[in-house]
Amino acid sequence: MPPEVVLEVPQGRFELRRFPRRDREQLRAWDAADDYLLHHLHDEPTEEGAETWILNDGFGALTVAMAARQQVSMSSDSWLAHAGTQANLDDNDPGPTVRPPRLLTSLEDPPARAGVVLVKIPRSLALLEDQLHRIRHNLQPGGRIVGAGMVRAIHTSTLRLFEDILGSTSTTLARRKARLVMCQFDRDLNPGASPYPTTYQLDEQEWSLTNHAGVFCREHLDAGTRHLLAHVPEAIEARDIVDLGCGNGVVGLVAAHRNPDARLTFVDESYMAVDSARCNWQELFGGRDAAFLAGDCLESVDHRSADLILCNPPFHQQSVMGDAVAWRMFSGARKVLRSGGAMLVVGNRHLAYHSKLRRIFGNCDVVDSDPRFVVLRSYVRQ
Numbered sequence: 001m002p003p004e005v006v007l008e009v010p011q012g013r014f015e016l017r018r019f020p021r022r023d024r025e026q027l028r029a030w031d032a033a034d035d036y037l038l039h040h041l042h043d044e045p046t047e048e049g050a051e052t053w054i055l056n057d058g059f060g061a062l063t064v065a066m067a068a069r070q071q072v073s074m075s076s077d078s079w080l081a082h083a084g085t086q087a088n089l090d091d092n093d094p095g096p097t098v099r100p101p102r103l104l105t106s107l108e109d110p111p112a113r114a115g116v117v118l119v120k121i122p123r124s125l126a127l128l129e130d131q132l133h134r135i136r137h138n139l140q141p142g143g144r145i146v147g148a149g150m151v152r153a154i155h156t157s158t159l160r161l162f163e164d165i166l167g168s169t170s171t172t173l174a175r176r177k178a179r180l181v182m183c184q185f186d187r188d189l190n191p192g193a194s195p196y197p198t199t200y201q202l203d204e205q206e207w208s209l210t211n212h213a214g215v216f217c218r219e220h221l222d223a224g225t226r227h228l229l230a231h232v233p234e235a236i237e238a239r240d241i242v243d244l245g246c247g248n249g250v251v252g253l254v255a256a257h258r259n260p261d262a263r264l265t266f267v268d269e270s271y272m273a274v275d276s277a278r279c280n281w282q283e284l285f286g287g288r289d290a291a292f293l294a295g296d297c298l299e300s301v302d303h304r305s306a307d308l309i310l311c312n313p314p315f316h317q318q319s320v321m322g323d324a325v326a327w328r329m330f331s332g333a334r335k336v337l338r339s340g341g342a343m344l345v346v347g348n349r350h351l352a353y354h355s356k357l358r359r360i361f362g363n364c365d366v367v368d369s370d371p372r373f374v375v376l377r378s379y380v381r382q
Helices: 032-043 061-069 079-091 125-137 156-165 221-230 250-258 271-285 323-338 353-361
Strands: 006-009 012-015 052-055 072-076 100-107 114-120 139-150 169-171 176-181 197-203 209-213 239-245 263-268 288-292 305-313 337-347 365-369 375-377
Touching: 006 032, 006 061, 006 169, 012 061, 012 079, 032 061, 032 114, 032 139, 032 176, 052 061, 052 125, 061 079, 061 114, 072 079, 072 239, 079 100, 114 125, 125 139, 139 263, 156 169, 156 176, 209 250, 209 271, 221 250, 221 337, 221 375, 239 250, 239 323, 250 263, 250 271, 250 305, 263 271, 271 288, 288 365, 305 323, 323 337, 323 353, 337 353
Parallel strands: 052 072, 052 114, 072 100, 114 139, 239 263, 239 305, 263 288, 305 337
Antiparallel strands: 006 012, 139 176, 169 176, 197 209, 337 375, 365 375
8 A cells, every 4th residue: 555645743734755756655754753743842832933953854744844834944964855855845835934944964054043953863873972962052042952763763872862962851751652852951061072073994005084973884894895895996997986875985995096097976875974985085085086976876977977886785764674775776877887887786695686786787796705795796788
């Protein structure tokens, strides 16, 4: 059955869809935590004229509902969340009397000091820690802070971060497996400076790599990427190389080091990942040409523009596990590669990427494997 697309809350009735939009989508664009938070805000209304700052709105449920009545800024590290929120705003026009919400990346502070801050609890504790430090510097005196998440996402460590950085914190009773986090801002609390971004040493190259809080494996090189690095080709004729799902850019950086005449493009849907890759590139390669793109897989990359695509695909979008992202990456790579171009992929063996690559490219070679990981190569026939 198709998912429910209409969210009915005290703020109104809104049609909401996930992004990217698919004909047979089986999941809703909001969860019980969104519904719980919106009902709570209606029961305890905010001060008239107070600007609301929303963090980590998945596909715009909170932003769309709140924008109908007041000024809203929404911050997210996800390009897909921005695109989904904008699409749902377009479908639910609040009218000409309300200023359009501001959509900000996770690296931007809101343009005005917020009176109300709503935090959808992210999967990453590091990202939450970084965001709470940012909230501390952008909250009006007397401002309200309310978090929301599914019970499985709210742990003792989650609440401790709120306590240590912002002030006294409690939770509500669970409702439909969702909870609210109520935080009282303490202006006198001194949590110290944010520890982000962090760095780690890439021993093979003696490089120190910068990582923003939202970057996957920000403290060390993950095992899958280590496998892929061992097979990044050297001194090939590739003019254009793409690091797809780049994270901090380590795969593309190694490819650039081994192929000094190639032009690199770094792509990720995380703004923090793309900025980490940009920082590391500038540190290691200075003025050498490269492109850095936040977007949905390879949608913003020209067709037939690359000779080699390197990829360690994620197997989740936000909190949803699955292979939808990998399918889009592989299908996009088939369009972006030139004749004779190749895609090199690493993944857990159980994900069966070989069958997907063979279906899309018509071929797939096993480059390397061990009990946990497999490195695969597919190419566009000449």
